[in-house]
Amino acid sequence: MTEENSIYQGAEAKIIKTMCLGYPVVEKRRLKKSYRIQEIDTRLIASRTKEEAKLMAAARKQGVCVPIIFDVDIQQGIITMEYIEGNRIKDIYNTLSKQKRLKLCRDIGESIGRLHMGDIIHGDITTSNMIVYEGRIHFIDFGLGEINHEVEAKGVDLHVLMEAMESTHSRFANEFKYVLEGYKRTYIKNPKEVEGKIQEIVQRGRYR
Amino acid sequence: MITLGIEGTAHSIGIGIVKGRNDSCSVLSNMIRTYRPEKGGIHPREAANHHVTYIAELIKEALQQAHIPAQDVDLISFSQGPGLGPCLRTAATAARALSLKLHKPIIGVNHCVAHLEIGRGVLPECTDPVLLYTSGANTQVIAFAEGKYRVFGETLDIGIGNCLDKFGRSLQMPFPSGPRIEQLAKKSTNYLELPYSVKGMDIAFSGLLTAAIHYHKNNKPLGDICYSLQETAFAALTEITERAMAHTEKQQVLLGGGVAANQRLRDMVSIMANERGARFFVPEKSLCVDNGAMIAWLGYIMYQSGVRMEIDDTIINQRFRTDQVEVIWRD
Ligand SMILES: Nc1ncnc2c1ncn2[C@@H]1O[C@H](COP(=O)(O)OP(=O)(O)O)[C@@H](O)[C@H]1O
Ligand SMILES: [Mg+2]
Numbered sequence: 001m002t003e004e005n006s007i008y009q010g011a012e013a014k015i016i017k018t019m020c021l022g023y024p025v026v027e028k029r030r031l032k033k034s035y036r037i038q039e040i041d042t043r044l045i046a047s048r049t050k051e052e053a054k055l056m057a058a059a060r061k062q063g064v065c066v067p068i069i070f071d072v073d074i075q076q077g078i079i080t081m082e083y084i085e086g087n088r089i090k091d092i093y094n095t096l097s098k099q100k101r102l103k104l105c106r107d108i109g110e111s112i113g114r115l116h117m118g119d120i121i122h123g124d125i126t127t128s129n130m131i132v133y134e135g136r137i138h139f140i141d142f143g144l145g146e147i148n149h150e151v152e153a154k155g156v157d158l159h160v161l162m163e164a165m166e167s168t169h170s171r172f173a174n175e176f177k178y179v180l181e182g183y184k185r186t187y188i189k190n191p192k193e194v195e196g197k198i199q200e201i202v203q204r205g206r207y208r
Numbered sequence: 209m210i211t212l213g214i215e216g217t218a219h220s221i222g223i224g225i226v227k228g229r230n231d232s233c234s235v236l237s238n239m240i241r242t243y244r245p246e247k248g249g250i251h252p253r254e255a256a257n258h259h260v261t262y263i264a265e266l267i268k269e270a271l272q273q274a275h276i277p278a279q280d281v282d283l284i285s286f287s288q289g290p291g292l293g294p295c296l297r298t299a300a301t302a303a304r305a306l307s308l309k310l311h312k313p314i315i316g317v318n319h320c321v322a323h324l325e326i327g328r329g330v331l332p333e334c335t336d337p338v339l340l341y342t343s344g345a346n347t348q349v350i351a352f353a354e355g356k357y358r359v360f361g362e363t364l365d366i367g368i369g370n371c372l373d374k375f376g377r378s379l380q381m382p383f384p385s386g387p388r389i390e391q392l393a394k395k396s397t398n399y400l401e402l403p404y405s406v407k408g409m410d411i412a413f414s415g416l417l418t419a420a421i422h423y424h425k426n427n428k429p430l431g432d433i434c435y436s437l438q439e440t441a442f443a444a445l446t447e448i449t450e451r452a453m454a455h456t457e458k459q460q461v462l463l464g465g466g467v468a469a470n471q472r473l474r475d476m477v478s479i480m481a482n483e484r485g486a487r488f489f490v491p492e493k494s495l496c497v498d499n500g501a502m503i504a505w506l507g508y509i510m511y512q513s514g515v516r517m518e519i520d521d522t523i524i525n526q527r528f529r530t531d532q533v534e535v536i537w538r539d
Contacts, residue, residue, distance in 0.1 A: 011454035036443035
């Protein structure tokens, strides 16, 4: 038995840090919910675990850094993946120099552009779901993601980040435009349409 | 201070009279009359005609039951939106007439915010909840954040109440079908798979509705379908509510809206709250459904915080968004 400690607990999953084959890993364990019947619980946990692992593999193919997957237990709802050292962007963004922030924003945008080139919608691009390690941005938490080629889905995906920056890094909210700058470097399908869609979503006036 | 509230956003017309002292609410009377279409859904004009027919009588009854002469009312409040235009106009017109006749101030309030504030008003320990608001047309998860009530999640197509009613209607059940579906669901524990549609903190019901109707066409037992429909829809509602609680880091959850009367939904949300170590609240049924008391109560707290309106400010707003309200009474 290796020691394990829970480093995070959200609404849906628990993150446990442990060892696997001599490597430091995290287990993302989806939690059983006793408010829903067994049939629904089992089905949701299995399909979401499978979907998340699939999207992580797809993201890697697009050249985006994601943790290496060691094991997926669909029945138990556990993904065992590489532990990424380093810092969540959420925790460091506000402390960076302007120059570093802008570079980081462009890099974030480039990575999102690569995901979208593969029609990979992350579903929850916030600064707590990106970890910087050795200068590279690693994306985690594809649990709300999907494969979708539509402009709407891509617009919503970017809009989530825009709002996350507005609420978590409000002093630098206007720096989202550098994310778009990076995005346009790698997302060469229809960047104008996606950008227009973001504006449209802003007009609709929803909040998250 | 005594406030008379007029609710008229959809199929119900309600008159409530509340007495406010600081931040505690006592409901003196709360009369509701509901328009029930012969068949089909609500026709806004017909609903408004219904409201016009009963509103004067209902005001009289509410005053009588509260043992209050009209002159003792200090403030008139009404539902300014969101809702069906003709219904909103009826409520607003009655409110303006009363305000002019009694020479008392008038305030228009947001219906969705009223569903949340009434919970805080009558349940003293419910101070900062995430509200799961489930009615016919509306399904929203609302909480206070950064100075406003914000919608964190909502239905992307139809409200949960409409989903239940449409299912019932396709089977010729009387309107509203929710209570009947709840009874039938109790007879089964056999789950038939139905689409579960949650996207982040949003939710959708139309796929579920179509699949449930399909099961009925294929002669699956009605009890099984009702059971599966409730289990699926309510699990999804509970999930988005929990997400919003985690996101906003709130430790209280409140139910509101007509579907909050459903015992299975209450049980699910209460189990979820327990597992999170959070508190669960639900007001009595007459304060969950669309009602005048909640409108009166919100009018009162707005007035107390200094909000004043002239007749010109009382134009209805069918698309009155929850986050358009300046919440100056909370910090
Ligand atoms: N592979 C990983 N390496 C390091 N930390 C991780 C890893 N995966 C998750 N974490 C940590 O756990 C937190 C929650 O994980 P996440 O997958 O985002 O779950 P949730 O869906 O609950 O947000 C992250 O914000 C991060 O701090
Ligand atoms: Mg996360």
